[in-house]
Amino acid sequence: MSLPHAILTALLEKPSSGLELTRRFDKSIGYFWSATHQQIYRELGKLETEGYIRALPSQQPTRGQKKRYEVLSAGRAELARWTAASQDPKPLRDTLLLRLRAAAVVGTAGIEADLRRHLDLHRRQLAEYEEIQERDFPPGKDAPQDRLQHLILRAGIDLETFWTGWLTHALEEFERLPVTDPAT
C-alpha cells in the first residue's frame, strides 16, 4: 500500500514531526495522496518499529512533545524498491458519475446545483495549481532536477482542466435538457 511510501518520500524531502507531516499532506504531497493525522501517527509508529525511520534523539519524552523523524537507509531502499515495482492503475471510482447514472433512473432533480458547485471547486484547484506553476516553474528556465516535479504538477493541471471542461459541457447539456423526475 502507499501511505508508508508517501511518508517516506515526505521525510526524505525533509525530516519532520507528525504534525508537520500532517500539514504537508494538506498540500504538496496531499494533492495526490491525502492522509489524516491519525493515519500518519499510526504509520509513523509502524515505520519506526520496522526500522525504516527513527526519531531524532533530541527529545524523547512522551506526549505533547515534538518528535522529528528521519529516514534510515533501510527505509530509503524500501522506497526505491516500491517506486521501481510495477503497479496496476486502480479502477476509477467517482461518485459524481455514479450519481448521474442514478439520475438517469430516478430523475435529475437537485443534481445540477452540485455540478455547478463541483465546477467551482475544480476551477479553484486549477487556479491554485497554476499559481504554483508560475511561482515555481517560470517559463524558460527548467532545471533538469525540477523536471519531474513540474511533470507531476502538470498532471494536476491537466486533470483539473479535464474536469472543468467536462463539467462545463455537462451544464450546457442540462440547460437543453428538461428536468426529469420520473419517480415520485
Add this chain to the structure above:
Amino acid sequence: MSLPHAILTALLEKPSSGLELTRRFDKSIGYFWSATHQQIYRELGKLETEGYIRALPSQQPTRGQKKRYEVLSAGRAELARWTAASQDPKPLRDTLLLRLRAAAVVGTAGIEADLRRHLDLHRRQLAEYEEIQERDFPPGKDAPQDRLQHLILRAGIDLETFWTGWLTHALEEFERLPVTDPAT
C-alpha cells in the same frame, strides 16, 4: 457509502441476481464504480434487511440457487435522496504520481517501463469507450433520454484522453532526462 446506491441503480435498470450484478460491475457501472462479488452479496443482504430491495418470490431456497432482486419504493426514494444530496469531490489519490514524486528523491530507475505499460492500458480503455460510443451513440441522432448516458461516457473518454496525453508527454520528458539513481 456509495456501493449500496450503485447497486440500487443497477437493479432499477434491470432486476438481477447477485452474479448478474457482479458481471455488470465488470463493465458498464463498473467503469466508474467497481465491486467484487463478496461486496455485492454482503450489500444485497443489508439492503434486503433494510427494506430497500426484495428477492423476487419465484425461488426462495438457500445456496446455489439463483435469486433475483428488485428495488422497493423505499429503495427508490433513498436513491433519489442520495442522488440529489450535495457531496464533496474526493481528493485525488494516485499511486503513479506518488511514485514519480518518490522517484525525484530515490531515482527514476525502473519507472519508465511502467509508464509505458500504463499508457498502453489507458489507450486500450480509451479504445473500448470509443467503440461503445460508436455503437450506442451514433452521431446525429441523440435521443434526449440517452443524453445523460452519453455525458457519462464522455467523461470516461475525456479522462482516458487526459491520461494518454499526459503519459505521452511524460515519456517524452524521460527520453530527454538522464536516468538518475542518487541513492543506491
Add this chain to the structure above:
DNA sequence: CCCCACATGTAATCCGTTACATGATTAT
C-alpha cells in the same frame, strides 16, 4: 490560573480485499 492552540495518540467502525467454503447444474 485558566483557557486555548499545539502535539501526539487510542478506540470504534466501516469498507474493500483476499481466501476459503458449500450447494446446484451441466457436460462428459
Add this chain to the structure above:
DNA sequence: ATAATCATGTAACGGATTACATGTGGGG
C-alpha cells in the same frame, strides 16, 4: 459418476474515517 462451472455465501485482515483522549506550552 464425476469433474467443471455456476451461484451464493463466510471469515479474516487491513486501511481509512470519525470520534474521542491526553499531555504541553503560551497568552491573557
